[in-house]
Amino acid sequence: MVEAAPIQVTGLNHWFGSGDTRKQAIWDVGLQIERGSLTILMGASGSGKTTLLTLIGCLREVQDGSVRLLGHELNGTTEAVSVALRRRIGFIFQAHNLHNSLNATENVLMGLQVNGTGNAGQQRKAARHSLSLFGLGDRLDYLPANLSGGQKQRVAVARALAPNPEVVFADEPTAALDKDSGRIVVETLKALGKQRGTTTVMVTHDNRVLELADRIITLEDGRIVDDKTPV
Amino acid sequence: MTRLLALLLGRLPIGWMQLSHNRTRMAAALAGVAFANILVFVQLGILGALNGSTIAPYALFRADIMLSSSDANTLTDGSNIARVRGFEALGVPGVARSTPLYIGNIEWQRDDGSTATLQAFGIDPARASVITPPIDESIPALQLEDTVLIDNATRGLEPGDLAGIDGGTAYRFEANGRTLSAIGTLSMGGGFSADGTLMTSDQTFFRLFGSRSASAANHILIDAEEGVDTSVVVERLRNALPDTVRVMTLEDAAQADLLYQTTERPTGIIFGFGVVIGILVGIVIVYQILSTDVADHLREYATFKAMGYGQPFFLGIVFEEAIILAILGFLPGIGISALIYVGLSGATGLPVELDLATSSAVFFGTLLACAISGAIATRRLANADPADLF
Numbered sequence: 348m349v350e351a352a353p354i355q356v357t358g359l360n361h362w363f364g365s366g367d368t369r370k371q372a373i374w375d376v377g378l379q380i381e382r383g384s385l386t387i388l389m390g391a392s393g394s395g396k397t398t399l400l401t402l403i404g405c406l407r408e409v410q411d412g413s414v415r416l417l418g419h420e421l422n423g424t425t426e427a428v429s430v431a432l433r434r435r436i437g438f439i440f441q442a443h444n445l446h447n448s449l450n451a452t453e454n455v456l457m458g459l460q461v462n463g464t465g466n467a468g469q470q471r472k473a474a475r476h477s478l479s480l481f482g483l484g485d486r487l488d489y490l491p492a493n494l495s496g497g498q499k500q501r502v503a504v505a506r507a508l509a510p511n512p513e514v515v516f517a518d519e520p521t522a523a524l525d526k527d528s529g530r531i532v533v534e535t536l537k538a539l540g541k542q543r544g545t546t547t548v549m550v551t552h553d554n555r556v557l558e559l560a561d562r563i564i565t566l567e568d569g570r571i572v573d574d575k576t577p578v
Numbered sequence: 579m580t581r582l583l584a585l586l587l588g589r590l591p592i593g594w595m596q597l598s599h600n601r602t603r604m605a606a607a608l609a610g611v612a613f614a615n616i617l618v619f620v621q622l623g624i625l626g627a628l629n630g631s632t633i634a635p636y637a638l639f640r641a642d643i644m645l646s647s648s649d650a651n652t653l654t655d656g657s658n659i660a661r662v663r664g665f666e667a668l669g670v671p672g673v674a675r676s677t678p679l680y681i682g683n684i685e686w687q688r689d690d691g692s693t694a695t696l697q698a699f700g701i702d703p704a705r706a707s708v709i710t711p712p713i714d715e716s717i718p719a720l721q722l723e724d725t726v727l728i729d730n731a732t733r734g735l736e737p738g739d740l741a742g743i744d745g746g747t748a749y750r751f752e753a754n755g756r757t758l759s760a761i762g763t764l765s766m767g768g769g770f771s772a773d774g775t776l777m778t779s780d781q782t783f784f785r786l787f788g789s790r791s792a793s794a795a796n797h798i799l800i801d802a803e804e805g806v807d808t809s810v811v812v813e814r815l816r817n818a819l820p821d822t823v824r825v826m827t828l829e830d831a832a833q834a835d836l837l838y839q840t841t842e843r844p845t846g847i848i849f850g851f852g853v854v855i856g857i858l859v860g861i862v863i864v865y866q867i868l869s870t871d872v873a874d875h876l877r878e879y880a881t882f883k884a885m886g887y888g889q890p891f892f893l894g895i896v897f898e899e900a901i902i903l904a905i906l907g908f909l910p911g912i913g914i915s916a917l918i919y920v921g922l923s924g925a926t927g928l929p930v931e932l933d934l935a936t937s938s939a940v941f942f943g944t945l946l947a948c949a950i951s952g953a954i955a956t957r958r959l960a961n962a963d964p965a966d967l968f
């Protein structure tokens with residue numbers, strides 16, 4: 348049997364607001380994303396990239412159309428299925444969204460703890476390992492307040508990737524990073540796709556990383572206007 | 579602390595970490611919880627003292643049944659009861675003895691010119707058996723004209739005078755225009771309506787209260803015969819005596835008095851209401867703190883939700899915070915309350931005491947109030963899409 352694509356979207360529409368202010372943000376989007384691929388979503392500000400990402404990433408209720416994520420239909424799904432799916436994916440947000448009261452290691456631990464694999468010691472070790480992969484080996488016990496913007500974003504990346512998610516959704520993960528760290532993050536995602544079959548969907552404006560993409564999808568006013576595979 | 583909690587919870591103690599991260603807010607929260615605790619403790623303490631001083635006089639007597647006028651809700655209000663009812667009661671099978679009890683308040687002229695109110699109980703000194711030990715031993719001595727037993731907690735009574743009485747030197751004082759000799763003490767504690775208590779013979783009582791006559795008593799104490807069921811005797815007395823006479827066991831009469839004081843007298847209602855207010859203040863304070871805390875961490879919680887944490891996890895965080903606040907706020911709360919109790923009972927002579935049952939009730943009440951506030955505070959997280967919380 349051919350392995351089904353981890354992400355299958357058909358006829359997806361989405362609206363914000365109600366009544367007179369109701370506005371459609373996603374128009375009849377359909378796409379299929381292969382396992383282990385790195386897909387980049389592009390488009391102008393307000394074109395619907397974040398909306399689409401949160402819809403297929405199970406962070407927003409699907410209103411119309413179908414989204415199948417890792418074999419589960421998200422339209423009309425239950426809270427229990429959503430919670431279970433979210434544990435299998437990693438989300439890197441536009442803002443770092445770290446918890447101010449937790450240090451770098453503890454923030455990463457939160458991503459590991461939810462899956463409940465391994466004991467506390469093993470989880471702590473995995474968290475430290477993940478942080479050092481992104482050059483934060485000497486910042487393990489720092490609170491977010493004492494980290495630079497780029498360092499915080501790297502903690503957020505480590506937090507999303509430490510639990511070995513099957514799918515990674517990243518919303519402008521490199522925006523707060525310098526050229527080198529940005530490249531390291533995207534290269535890591537690319538390598539994870541090769542080694543483990545991790546599927547990545549990433550929103551970015553960063554032309555420097557486009558060459559790493561397996562596929563580039565462009566949105567305009569909530570519609571897919573371009574979908575190409577770079578050579 | 580963080581390690582200990584991590585071990586207990588099997589996860590990072592986010593609640594504790596959040597609270598301790600913002601020390602000023604935590605201090606304010608603890609002060610709020612402690613304040614609510616103090617409110618409740620003080621009200622309960624006064625209510626307890628009121629209850630204690632209501633039933634304390636009943637404990638002076640050792641009879642089975644008490645006859646009173648049907649409009650007498652307490653020991654001292656309502657009409658008198660005719661002594662003849664006691665004689666009638668003697669005709670009821672199972673009744674062994676009846677003893678009239680006379681009660682009145684006298685003005686005690688202190689040496690410094692101030693006055694105090696003493697509640698006097700007059701009883702036939704031949705009936706020492708209706709008085710509880712060890713006071714009963716001193717009752718026969720009251721045969722002597724103008725002798726009394728005085729409560730050793732009477733406000734304004736000097737420790738030196740007390741020591742003298744116990745040492746055998748009578749303490750002489752002026753009251754209602756007569757010179758009384760306190761030849762012994764009893765121990766009951768001050769109340770809300772009088773500064774102290776006296777026990778006298780019925781004859782001395784009538785000399786103190788010129789207008790009172792032996793034929794109209796305040797209450798009549800009844801002893802049932804040995805081996806006879808008291809409730810049967812009560813029933814018989816109710817049938818034998820007119821409706822204007824209230825027949826109750828002494829215990830029931832004390833409980834009825836207590837119920838009346840707490841539910842129908844303003845003092846009881848006010849302090850009971852105070853307890854409720856204290857609890858509400860506590861819930862509001864804790865709810866404010868916890869819901870602000872949830873609001874401040876909405877983005878973080880949304881992130882956790884996106885990682886696959888469910889509602890039980892968020893409830894867990896807020897309960898963790900609630901329990902920490904309850905415990906850490908209770909400790910200073912009960913400490914300060916204990917000091918206030920010492921001050922209150924020192925200043926008033928009222929039996930304001932901290933007991934284990936009340937303390938644990940307040941503690942568990944605090945826990946419950948905190949938990950309820952926490953549950954309300956997390957409601958907004960329950961149905962939100964993570965994407966809508968950022």
Ligand SMILES: Nc1ncnc2c1ncn2[C@@H]1O[C@H](COP(=O)(O)OP(=O)(O)OP(=O)(O)O)[C@@H](O)[C@H]1O
Pocket residue numbers: 363364372390391392393394395396397398399
């Ligand atoms: N919560 C919301 N309520 C109402 N409208 C929204 C909401 N979120 C997004 N929109 C609207 O939907 C459209 C798409 O927004 P979206 O955030 O998906 O764009 P984007 O491509 O991610 O933009 P950017 O590059 O600025 O992040 C915009 O017109 C935006 O105003």
Ligand SMILES: [Mg+2]
Pocket residue numbers: 396397398441518
């Ligand atoms: Mg966006």
